Amino acid sequence: MSVFNNVEFRRTFFGLLLIFIIRECEASVKPSGPSLVKALVGTNLTLGITYTVTEPLVSWWKDSFSIATRTVGNGVPPKIAPQYEDVLVLNEDGSLSFISVTLEHSGIYNVTLVKVGAEQGDASFTLIVYDKIEGVSLHAWPNNAVEGSGNFTLYYTTLKGEAEEVQWFLNGKELQDGPHYSMSGKNLSIIQPNRKDTGSYNVTLQNPFSFGTSERNITVLYGPDQPALDVSPTKDFFVVGESLSLSCGARGEPLPSVSWAFMGQAVPGSQPGTLNITNAQTNQSGDYTCLLKNAKSGAQLNISVTVDIYESPAGGPACSVHAVDGSSALRYRCWWPGGTPEAQLSFPDLSTGSTAFGELNVTVDDPQSLDGKEVSCLIRHPVHQSQCNITARKTAGFLPSVSATVNENGRLVASIRCLAEAVPNATVTWARSGQNVSSLSGHEISDDTTWLHIVNFNISTAGLHTYKCTAVNPLGSQSRETKLSGPAISDVSLFPNEEGTVITLTWEVPPTAIVTGFDIQMKGPDLSDPSTNKTVSHSARAKEGYGTIQVKGGSSRSADISGLDPKLRYLFRVVPIAGRRAGEPSEDVAAGPGGGLSGPAIAGIAAGIPCGLLVLLILCLVFPCVFYHKKRKREARYPVSPVSRAVEKAVTTMTLPHLLLTGGLKMPPDYSLHQSPSAGRSGPLPFEVAPVRMATTV
Known part of the structure; x- marks a missing residue:
């Protein structure tokens, strides 16, 4: 263990020694904090450094000028440049401190470390000293900005402090440097100003320790524009x-x-x-x-x-064309009276030599070649030349229109109108089945001859007569025939909304049908009133059959019906009315779920399904029993040993209850248990009543 520790100790020692030697040979130095230092005027700060050698010679420089020198660790006081003695302190660790820094101390500071036997180390700091921004104001040169003139410049001044960041705004929108706005230093130049440059200009100044802004309204002079x-x-x-x-x-x-x-x-x-x-x-x-x-x-x-x-004629020129009474001739007229002088009028298309002042009339005895031709009246006046145009036309194609009303006496009045386009206006004559209607009672012709009113019209005889109208003017005539018919519906359609709660019912009427109104009828469940969320009840007949829910006038061709339940089915139809007589209803149109069985029929089928299944189950149980008893009946006609009968009973006893009980039914009684076995008896056993008892039991 001690050997191991000694080996480890030696390795650690030599490693640290190697690191120390290497560090001593490399005099590296670097800032201990940010290299860019921003400070407020009057505050204290330190430019700290870290290095890897011992007792180096530390020298600080500003703009290539030595300001402080010291050998770290030898106890000798540092040397400070005279002009910095009251501001700088070179600390024992080589860092440089400022006391109450001023704006003049802004600049680039370099530090060098020198160690004998080691390479020189260098580091650099940038110090920016700011004062608080105060008293920002905007100025303009020249005083007025004129559209299309030379450049117009805005510039700002401050009583104190400088900005690190400057932003310019026009009406709250930041401006960008470009071909129209040029930003340089404290200036904003507007290149060739125009009226769009009018507005509120704002400059925003900012440094790390303060904020300032100023605003000025600029009006760009322009005009007058093209008057x-x-x-x-x-x-x-x-x-x-x-x-x-x-x-x-x-x-x-x-x-x-x-x-x-x-x-x-x-x-x-x-x-x-x-x-x-x-x-x-x-x-x-x-x-x-x-x-x-x-x-x-x-x-x-x-x-x-x-x-x-x-002085000119009042108003304007006018033209007209009329039929000459008692002849087929046409008279063209043009007039513009008054004025000094009077206007000279002419119809060059009718007569090259006919002119007049104020008013001109030209009669054409054979006007057939003028059908559809535009004829111009030329007007000449010293200050006005104009023309008015008139075109004569024979009667054009037209279709009679039919309508009906009920008069104050409650009588049905059928009306036929024949209005033909013609210039001059056509005169219309009327006939019924070849007879002039002027000799018929109950027939009235309007003053302009275009309407025929048939008073107390009889629907029953509507198809017996043909009415003919003939439109005539000097250029030609046309005739049309009409046979009136009773109230009828030619087509009906239904359009629901997306929710299925409102439908629009539309219908058409044959062009010759006499109709004064319509009954809108419905068959189905009750409707609801959307305004009150209450159900609008109908009679029982309306639910089972058709009932009228709306009444419409003779000119109506649509009806809106609301309050439908989209889950239910409704049937609608339109009944045409002529006076007091109703025509054939339209075909049925349905709203709600698709066609098929009605609601009651579906409910009846749903209720009958369980009953049908029960009947099928009973039949499936009864038929096997009947078949079984018939088989026993046939076998009983022959002698059967007691053993065979016993086996048969055992089989019957085990099998028949299983079949019956699977259907949830009770097993019928075995009537053979009440008979004494007889080997010689071959007559029928009492099974004839078994099916009846079984059915009764089920």
């Missing part, structure tokens, strides 16, 4: 006696001033930006000039407009 000169109302010319106003303005900062001139002469008493002219006269026609000026930047622009004032 806008508007004449109100907007017209090519003005009529004597009218009033008008001229408004002029342009964007700018500050807002440009406005002055007016008429034909080169200043207009006295005009309001800035607006010039009003009331009761205009012809001598006020001419050029009006608007002059705009930026008071701060001195920039100015002007713009002019010419105002023409004439």
Whole structure:
């Protein structure tokens, strides 16, 4: 054990000795803390070092100037440069301490260690001394920033302290150095400022020991922009006696001033930006000039407009075409009366030589070639040239429309309308089954001849008559026939919402059907009222059959029904009504779970399944028993030894109860136990009643 300890001791000793020798040969030195030291003015601090040699010569330098020297461990006081004697202390361990550091002590400090027989060691420190930031203010040069001019600069000053970090903001958004904003030192330069640079500028200064900020609002001067000169109302010319106003303005900062001139002469008493002219006269026609000026930047622009004032016809030109009474001719008319001078009118498409002033009428005896042709009336006036157009057309294709109402006497009124597109308007004549309706009672024609009203219309005879309308104008005619029919539904559809609680029922009606209303009917469970969360009960007949839940007018083609339970099934249909008579209901449409059996039928089947299974089970148990007894009956006709009978009974006793008990039933009594065995008896045993007793037992 001692030998081992001696060996270990020697190894440790020589290892430490080797390390000591190596360290003595390498005079390495390094900071004991951060090499970058930041300090506040007036505080104390130490630049600490660590090294690997003993009693080295430590020298401290600042900007290549020796400030302190000492040999560590020899007891000799350090040498301090005279200008640093009141501030620096070179400690016995070689570290350098500052007492009440000042801004002038900021700089780079180098330390060297020299040991005889060892390499020189070096380390470096950077000391930055800060004062607290106070009195930050922003300044501008030049005083005004003008859009499009040279650079505009903001710079900050402080009463005390310097910033380590500077940030510039415009309206709360940090600015970045780039082609438009240039940041250098204490300056922010705006390259070619524009109106978007207007806003609140803020500079934020920060060092490790304090924070400061300052704000300044900058307005970039611009304008006047391209001015806008508007004449109100907007017209090519003005009529004597009218009033008008001229408004002029342009964007700018500050807002440009406005002055007016008429034909080169200043207009006295005009309001800035607006010039009003009331009761205009012809001598006020001419050029009006608007002059705009930026008071701060001195920039100015002007713009002019010419105002023409004439006496012209009131209103505007108009054209029309009419049928000449008692003939197939057309009369084209164009007019624009009044004015000085009167407007000259012409129809060059109808007659090259016909002109007139104020009003012009041209009659065409054979107008067939003018069907669909646009005819223009040209209007000539010293200050106005225009035209109005009119196109004559024969009756175009049309379809009669049918409607029905109930009048104040409760009578059903069926109405047919034949409205044909034609210029001039077509005159409509009516006939029923070839007979003119004007001679028929109960038939009324509207003043414009486009409506035929059949009073007290009889649904029962709806299909017996054909009504014919003929639309006529000088260019042609067209006829259409209509046979009215009773109330009917041609198509019905149902659209539920995503939740299945609301449906929209839509339907269509044949175009010739007479309908005054609709009954919306439903069959199914009760609906609920969404506004009160209460069930809306219907009659028992409505639940088992159809019941009316809504009544709609004759023009309706849809109905919304709410309060449905999406888990239940409902049937809906629409019944058309004509007066007091109902037509055939529409086909049924269903809402809720898909088609199939109704709810009661499904419930009945569900209830019958257990009963059916029980009947099948009974049949499965009864038939084996019947078969067994019949077999015994056949075997009993022949002599059977007592032994065989005993064996048979034993088999029956062990097998039959098992079959019956598996079905959950009691074993029927064995009637053979009540008979005395007889070897010579071959007659039938009393098993004929066994099936009846077994069925009764089950």
